[in-house]
Amino acid sequence: MGGISRRGFAGLGAAGLAAMVLPGRAVAADKVAVGVLRFVSSGGLFIAKERGYFAAEGIDPDLQFFEAAQPIAVAIASGDLQFGLTALTAGTFNLAAKGALKVVASQGMEKKGVKGNALIASNEAYAKGFNAFEKLPGTTIAITQVGSSFHYQMGQIAAAKGFDLAKVEMKPLQTLPNMMAAVKSNQVDGALIAPHLARGMIDRGEAKLIGWFSDLAEYQFGALFVATKVATGNRDLTERFVRAYQKGMADYAAAFMRVDAAGERIFDDAAKATAALVAKHVYPSEAAETAAPKVFASAVAVDERARVDLADLERQVAWMKAEKLVGADVDAKGFVDISFAK
Numbered sequence: 001m002g003g004i005s006r007r008g009f010a011g012l013g014a015a016g017l018a019a020m021v022l023p024g025r026a027v028a029a030d031k032v033a034v035g036v037l038r039f040v041s042s043g044g045l046f047i048a049k050e051r052g053y054f055a056a057e058g059i060d061p062d063l064q065f066f067e068a069a070q071p072i073a074v075a076i077a078s079g080d081l082q083f084g085l086t087a088l089t090a091g092t093f094n095l096a097a098k099g100a101l102k103v104v105a106s107q108g109m110e111k112k113g114v115k116g117n118a119l120i121a122s123n124e125a126y127a128k129g130f131n132a133f134e135k136l137p138g139t140t141i142a143i144t145q146v147g148s149s150f151h152y153q154m155g156q157i158a159a160a161k162g163f164d165l166a167k168v169e170m171k172p173l174q175t176l177p178n179m180m181a182a183v184k185s186n187q188v189d190g191a192l193i194a195p196h197l198a199r200g201m202i203d204r205g206e207a208k209l210i211g212w213f214s215d216l217a218e219y220q221f222g223a224l225f226v227a228t229k230v231a232t233g234n235r236d237l238t239e240r241f242v243r244a245y246q247k248g249m250a251d252y253a254a255a256f257m258r259v260d261a262a263g264e265r266i267f268d269d270a271a272k273a274t275a276a277l278v279a280k281h282v283y284p285s286e287a288a289e290t291a292a293p294k295v296f297a298s299a300v301a302v303d304e305r306a307r308v309d310l311a312d313l314e315r316q317v318a319w320m321k322a323e324k325l326v327g328a329d330v331d332a333k334g335f336v337d338i339s340f341a342k
Contacts (some may be wrong), residue, residue, distance in 0.1 A: 029060040030237055035072035035084040036063055037176075040196050040298045041108035041222055043256075043278040044306065045085050048248030050277040057240035063281070067175035068144040076101045076227050083241060084225040090147025090325035092225070093317055096335035097327060102231040105242050105249075105341040106308050107222025110153075110214045111301035113263075116221075117153060118198035119210040125189035126208040133157055133211055137167035139189040142179040145172045147325040149221050150192045153213055155319060157192075160216040183207050196282060196298035214301075219316070220309045224341075231337065242340040246306050252278075253304035256296060267296050275299075306341045 036042050045063075048054055054061050064081065066072050072084040073092040077100035085107055095101055110116045121130045130139055136157065143150040151170060158165040171188055173179050180197060182188045184206040192213065193201075201207040224245060231238050255274035258266045265271075272292050279291035303309075313332040320326040 029055065029058045031060040031062055032082045032237070032241070033080065034061045034063050035066055035075050035081045035086065037067070037069065037072075037086055038065055038282050038284075039086075039194055040278060040282055040295050041194070041300045041302075042085050042281070043295070043299065044107070044245055044249035044252045044302065045224075046248070046278050046281040047251045047274060048244045050280065051248070051251065053244035053247040054241070057244045059237070059241055059244060061241075067177060069148060070145050073101060073225065076225055079227070082227050082230050085222070085245075086225075087149035087222045088152075088220075088313065088316060089145065089149060090151075090320050091145070093320060093326045093330050093332075093335075096225075097330040099228050099335075101225045101335070102228050103223045103308060103313070103336045104226050104231060104238060105224035105245060105306040106220055106303050107224060107306075108300040108302055109220045109222075109309075110218050112214055112218055114214055114257075114301040115195055115212045115298075116300045117150075117192055117213045118195055119157070119190060119192050119213065120183060120198050120201060120207040121190040121210050122183045122186045122188065122207060123205075124186040130189050131208070131210065133161050133216070134163075136161070137163050140169045140171055142173050142182045142188045142191040143170050144174060144176065144179065146170070147320065148172075151325075152316060152319065153192055153217075153219075153221075155323070156217045156219065157213065180206075194298075195300065196294060199294065199298060220312045223308065223313075224306065238340060242306070246341060249302055249306040250304050252299070253302055256299035257301065257304075265296070265299075267293070271296060308336055308338050308341065310336050310338060 036045060049061055069087040070089045070091040072086045073095050075081040076084050077095045155165050173182055179191045183191050202209050226238050251274055255271045260266055275292035275295040276288035279288055279295045282295060283291035313336060317330055317332050
């Protein structure tokens, strides 16, 4: 993958940073490789790039798009990426515990009253009676990987509805397109999937809606990660990146989280303009005027300052330990640095 090399990062010391601010000298911005999915929940990053917030901090983010969350953490650990914005997974927690990466800011969250991930059913399974969360036992559900955020959410649904998660057969299909294809072709009974993907499948008649995860539980599902060697060895770069990202998150919240007296979100001209910036990355092949309403409808809840809910991450780690998905040495306090996003 592209992006600044490890040797390049090692060489970017205090002298190099000082040279950036010498008057009269044109110095190229720090180019960093950032792993991300084409999700509306990544909107804060897309907005920050489109509105020049990264450029103002002397950063040129090279966005590299993935089809699942866990490979982003692996790419950070290997040195192919410096930053990543995606869902929290068991693999991420295990790599973080080994010192490969730090969590420095939040991404999206499941919040009551805001539609986030959706449980969908294949048309065939729905016709046979799979039409409620309570009907999950005995079904086959597609996920990306074992230990993914979808796996964790299935565990929370089981707890909320009082059934044994072991009664659901989860099929790890590695990528989101694979999950969607399996539902569409009736190879699985359903999937828990991101809202913009679920809405598209439902609108096209490829799946049926069972319900929204946020009707049952809340949690912080995503985060901004950074390679530990960058967070500790180049704190200035990390601080500048987080500052730019926070501005994008503030714009996201201002555009998508405002509600009227009836509690309905406000899709005014300002929201449409911001949605168009996000649509450019989520729906790159569609015109902004058609894609922006879909972005707005699929916008998940966020913290406007991108602050990390450490207590919630500790709950996630505890569940994954109980499921033997992460090692006993995994401790959220050891890899979450709340000093960057306050």
